[in-house]
Amino acid sequence: xxxxxxxxxxxxxxxxxxRALGVGELTRLLRLQIEPRFKDVWVAGEVTSFRRQGSGxxxxxxxxxxxxxxxxxxxxxxxxxxxxxEEGLEVVVRGFVEIYPPHGKYQLVVQELEPRGAGAQALxxxxxxxxxxxxxxxxxxxxxxxxxxxxxxxxxxxxxxAALRDFLRVLHGRYPSMPVLVAPCRVQGETAPALxxxxxxxxxxxxxxxxxxxxxxxxxxxxxxxxxxxxxxxxATCPVPVVSAVGHEVDxxxxxxxxxVRAATPTHAAQLVAPVKEELEARLAALRARLRRGATEAxxxxxxxxxxxxxxxxxxxHLLSQQRxxxxxxxxxxxxxxxxxxxxxxxxxxxxxxxxxxxxxxxRLRALLRRAEDAVRRLGRxxxxxFPRERLRLERLRARIxxxxxxxxxxxxxxxxxxxxxxVTRSVAVESGSPLRVALARGWLxxxxxxxxxxxxxxxxxxxxxx
Numbered sequence: 001x002x003x004x005x006x007x008x009x010x011x012x013x014x015x016x017x018x019r020a021l022g023v024g025e026l027t028r029l030l031r032l033q034i035e036p037r038f039k040d041v042w043v044a045g046e047v048t049s050f051r052r053q054g055s056g057x058x059x060x061x062x063x064x065x066x067x068x069x070x071x072x073x074x075x076x077x078x079x080x081x082x083x084x085x086e087e088g089l090e091v092v093v094r095g096f097v098e099i100y101p102p103h104g105k106y107q108l109v110v111q112e113l114e115p116r117g118a119g120a121q122a123l124x125x126x127x128x129x130x131x132x133x134x135x136x137x138x139x140x141x142x143x144x145x146x147x148x149x150x151x152x153x154x155x156x157x158x159x160x161x162a163a164l165r166d167f168l169r170v171l172h173g174r175y176p177s178m179p180v181l182v183a184p185c186r187v188q189g190e191t192a193p194a195l196x197x198x199x200x201x202x203x204x205x206x207x208x209x210x211x212x213x214x215x216x217x218x219x220x221x222x223x224x225x226x227x228x229x230x231x232x233x234x235x236a237t238c239p240v241p242v243v244s245a246v247g248h249e250v251d252x253x254x255x256x257x258x259x260x261v262r263a264a265t266p267t268h269a270a271q272l273v274a275p276v277k278e279e280l281e282a283r284l285a286a287l288r289a290r291l292r293r294g295a296t297e298a299x300x301x302x303x304x305x306x307x308x309x310x311x312x313x314x315x316x317x318h319l320l321s322q323q324r325x326x327x328x329x330x331x332x333x334x335x336x337x338x339x340x341x342x343x344x345x346x347x348x349x350x351x352x353x354x355x356x357x358x359x360x361x362x363x364r365l366r367a368l369l370r371r372a373e374d375a376v377r378r379l380g381r382x383x384x385x386x387f388p389r390e391r392l393r394l395e396r397l398r399a400r401i402x403x404x405x406x407x408x409x410x411x412x413x414x415x416x417x418x419x420x421x422x423x424v425t426r427s428v429a430v431e432s433g434s435p436l437r438v439a440l441a442r443g444w445l446x447x448x449x450x451x452x453x454x455x456x457x458x459x460x461x462x463x464x465x466x467x
Contacts, residue, residue, distance in 0.1 A: 023104070024101065027099060027101045027104065028101075030099055031099045031101075034097060034099060034106070035096070035097060035098065035099065038096060038097035039096045039097075040094070040095075040096060041094070041095065041096065041097065041108075042092060042093070042094050043062055043069070043092070043093050043094075043095075043108060044062075044064075044090075044091070044092045044093075044116055045062030045063055045064050045068075045069075045090075045091070046062065046063055046064065046088060046089070046090055046091075047060050047061075047062065047085060047086070047087060047088065047089045047090075047091055048060065048061045048062075048063050048068070048087065048088070049061045050085060050086065050087050055075055056075030056078055056079070057072060057073065057074055057075050057078065058072065058073040058078050058085060059071075059072050060072075060085070062091075062093065062108065069106075069107070069108055070105065070106075070107040070108065071093065071095070071107060071108040071109075071110050072107055072108075072109055072110065073085075073110045073113065074109070077110065077111055077112075081113055082229070083115065085113070089115065090115065090116040091113055091114065091115055091116050092113075092114055092115075092116045093108065093110045093112065093113045094110070094111055094112040094113075095108050095109045095110040095111045095112070096108070096109055096111075097109075129254065129257065131229070132229075132232060132233075132236075132254070132257070132258060137232070137233070137236040137258050138257055138258065142236075143259075143260040143261070144241045144260045145241070145260075146210055146241050146243070146260070146261060146272060146273060147209045147210055147241070148275070149175075149178075149274075149275065149280075150178065150208075150209035150210045150273060150274070151179070151209050151355070152179045152180075152181055152206075152207060152208045152209055153171070153178060153179070153180045153181070153208060153209070153210055153211075153212065153273055153274070154180075154181045154182075154183060154203030154204075154206065154208030154210070154211040154212065155167060155180060155181070155182045155183070155203075155211075155212045155214060156183045156185055156196055156199035156200050156203060156211065156212070156213050156214070157182070157184075157185070157187060157212075157213070157214040157215060157266075158184065158185065158186065158187050158215070159182060159184040161187070161214075161215070161216055162216050163214045163215055163216040163245070163266040164182065164214065164266070166265075166266050166267045166270075167212065167214055167245070167266040167267065167269060167270045168180060168270075169270075170267050170270035170271060171270040171273065171274050174270065174271065174274045174275065174276045174277065175274040175275065175276070175277045176277065177277075178274050181203060181206055181208055183199035183200075183202050183203050184199070185198065185199040186225075187215040187225060187226075188215075188218070188225060189225065192225035193225045193226075193228035193230055193231040194230070194231075196213060196225065196226075196231055197230060197231045197234040200213065200234055200235060200238055200242070201234065204238055204239055204240060208240060209240060209241075210240060210241050210242075210243065210273055211238060211240055211241070211242045211243070212242075212243045212245055212263075212266075212269050212273060213226075213235065213242060213243070213244050213245065213246065213255060213259070214245040214246070214266040214269060215245070215246045215247065215266075216247070216266070217247045217248040218247065223246060223247050223253055226244075226246045226253040226254065226255040226256075227253050227254045227255075228254070229254075231255065232254045232255060232257075232258045233258075235255055235258050235259055236258040241260040241261065242259045242260050242261075243259060243260065243261045243262075243263050243269050243272060243273060244256045244258075244259035244261070244262050244263065245263040245264075245265060245266045245268065245269035247265075248264070248265060284345070284349070287345075288342070288345065291338065291341055291342070292338070295334060295335070295337075295338040298334055299331055299334055299335075302327060302330050302331065302334075303327070306323060306324075306327045309323060310323075407441070410439070410440060410441035411441040415438050415439060415440055416438070416439040417436055417437075417438055417439075418436065418437045418438075418439065419434065419436055424436065427452040427453055427454070428452070428454060430449055430452060431449070431452075432449050432450065432451060432452060433448060433449060433450075434448070434449045435447070435448050436448070436449060
């Protein structure tokens with residue numbers, strides 16, 4: 001009886017309970033559901049709780065006004081960040097979501113990171129300048145003076161840009177024989193910093209006395225290559241002086257800060273690098289003239305002193321002889337000093353001329369030979385193609401002009417009627433009895449008008465009228 005009642009009502013506590021999941025099993029299920037969906041995400045937020053581990057890993061949290069998420073940057077990625085991460089910085093990161101089972105937490109593993117907002121680029125430049133300042137690369141005492149007359153000038157720039165043309169035009173206008181070695185490279189784009197750095201190193205190996213890094217003006221994005229840290233360190237450690245001539249006068253880059261001299265424009269760089277040769281020669285001539293005048297005045301002053309002493313003495317032959325010897329010695333020494341200075345100046349001038357004469361002219365000769373060959377080819381083309389074509393054109397023009405030849409018309413029986421210096425074309429333009437001159441193909445006739453019509457018909461005898 002009791003058993004039947006129990007079967008009818010059922011046991012409320014006999015219902016099966018669902019299987020309990022282990023913590024690890026639940027975590028694995030969450031990872032399978034969450035991680036594949038967030039394998040590549042971009043997240044923007046403010047850096048907080050930042051700390052750097054001894055291993056180089058960076059741990060921090062990203063937060064906004066609604067939530068926060070833990071984030072980590074492994075040391076291998078942290079070394080590639082071009083700026084210093086700090087508390088309160090607004091950033092945009094790219095990475096993937098990872099669940100860490102031992103702590104039961106999820107975090108964002110960051111693979112890329114960049115500053116956020118309008119001041120991002122300014123922050124990168126600010127931190128780059130701070131690093132260069134700490135390394136002493138911005139110290140004014142480190143910068144070197146440019147050589148007075150460089151034996152060879154190196155230029156790292158684009159070979160097709162206006163900056164190179166302007167630089168060469170001004171440089172050779174000031175010092176025509178100064179040799180220039182150009183290392184072509186890109187000055188804009190992602191590969192530009194590495195290419196400019198390679199060009200600077202190549203110019204150093206080539207033995208240039210001064211190197212000019214040049215580029216024309218442009219926007220901040222166009223000049224971004226010259227804010228690269230690697231290029232800045234190459235310029236700063238260059239064994240020869242470097243002139244930065246990037247952009248216009250208002251443009252300012254990191255390359256300008258680390259270079260030994262900053263030029264406002266490529267044209268200004270040429271003015272800084274090369275003196276005016278004619279001015280140097282004029283200064284040398286002026287110094288030579290001053291030397292001669294000084295020597296002459298010194299000798300004259302000594303001679304005046306001798307004459308004054310001679311006038312004061314009562315003809316003491318011995319003392320006068322001593323003074324004469326002393327004066328002669330001084331004159332000889334002065335003239336020797338003058339001749340030595342002159343010989344030294346001439347020797348330096350001859351040495352400079354020798355060095356200038358030793359400059360390799362073969363490149364210029366090859367260029368001139370190429371130009372001559374091009375001119376010969378163009379002349380040959382004119383002889384084979386253009387001259388026959390122009391000759392045919394002239395013959396066609398002659399054929400077109402031939403019918404209008406007055407001499408030919410006169411030979412065909414036509415005549416020119418002249419009233420003094422005026423050509424008569426209408427009968428009403430003359431009066432009966434007027435003297436006229438008729439020009440024929442050979443010779444002329446003086447005639448007098450006996451009759452004329454009203455000029456209705458150029459041929460007499462037509463319309464039934466007598467001829």
